[in-house]
Amino acid sequence: MQNNNYIEYTFTVSPLQPATDILIAQLGEIGFESFVETEVGALAYIKKEDWSDDMIASIQILYNPNFDIDYKIIEIEQENWNATWEQNFNPIQVGDACVVRAPFHEKPDVTYDIIIEPKMSFGTGHHETTYMMMQHILNHDFTSKSVLDMGSGTGVLAILAAMKGASPVEAIDIDNWCYLNALENVERNHHPEIKVIEGDASLLEGRKYDIIIANINRNILLEDIPTYVSCLNTNGLLFLSGFYSEDIPVILDKCKEVGLLFENNLERNNWVAVKFKCIS
Incomplete structure (x- = not known):
């Protein structure tokens, strides 16, 4: 039987910056999928099935003499996730118009x-990649655009796209927990028109979109970019994130190879979110 529990690392970091940002980036690279910055450092979460007790031995910043980083580890059952999150989740403001919050937070005066x-799904706005993808969405016209949120996690990007007038909107994630969580969040935000699907890029055959958003990781993106392009309408937009600034050349090469035109990118703590246009 699959163990769906998570491992929580509580990091105490001194001085806080830039060490905390570097730590989160390096943890993300080895498979940690959710993070919460705290007043003294950060919390990091990874599925127990993906974890080993020696995996963070590869985290270089832990050995940097300029920083003092301590940590402790506990296992969290899925059923206890809500209580854990409520203790640590703060609202995130993206620009002047958007806030991502939990149900127990006070309602803000934003658009x-x-x-x-x-519930353990990736994508709250705390992580740089989600935050930047939300910035991209806020900066573009989504009115009446058909949109795919690939690797949707909580569904937050699909929800923001729908709030900006996108229709139809589909959200796809291979993880069952993410799929179920996205269904709940779509309903909670009163956008039942968003179609949430469990699966991977193999489901995309025959589908067409004006905009595709894919916040996953470099290797999966490199494998799936040709599929995304085959699903884009002419002049369609592709937003990619989940990789570092040093990965941009290989991403650019792959996108150029399949006929995409680079337009711009955002960068936040060495993570990037890149915009391409389909010109074929």
Whole structure:
């Protein structure tokens, strides 16, 4: 029977920056999927099935003499996730118009008020890649655009796209927990028109979109970019994130190979979110 529990690392970091940002980036690279920055460092979460007790031995910043980083580890059952999250999840403001918050937070006075109950799914706005993808969405016209949120996690990007007038919107994730969580969040934000699907890029054959958002990781993106392009309408947009600035050349090469035109990118703590246009 699959163990769906998570391992929580509580890191105490001194001085806080830039060590905390570097730590989160390096943890993300080895498979940690959710993070919460705290007043003294960060919390990091990974599925127990993906964890080993020696895996963070490869985290270089732990050995940097300029920083003092301590940590402790506990196992969290899925059923206890909500209580854990409520203790640590703070609202995230993206620009002047958007806030991502939990149901127990006070309602803000913003145009786009997104309520997320994460339940171990990636995508709350705390991580740089989600934050930047939300910036991209806020900066572009999504009115009446058909949109795919690939690797949707909590569904937050699909929800923001729908709030900005996108239709139809589909959200796909291979993880069952993410799929179920996205269904709940779509309903919670009153966007039942968003179609949430469990699966991977093999489901995309025959589908067409004006905009595709894919916040996954470099290797999966490199494998799936040709599929995304085959699903884009002419002049369609592809937003990619989940990789570092040093990965941009290989991503650019793959996108150029399949006929995409680079337009711009955002960068936040060495993570990037890149915009391409389909010109074929």
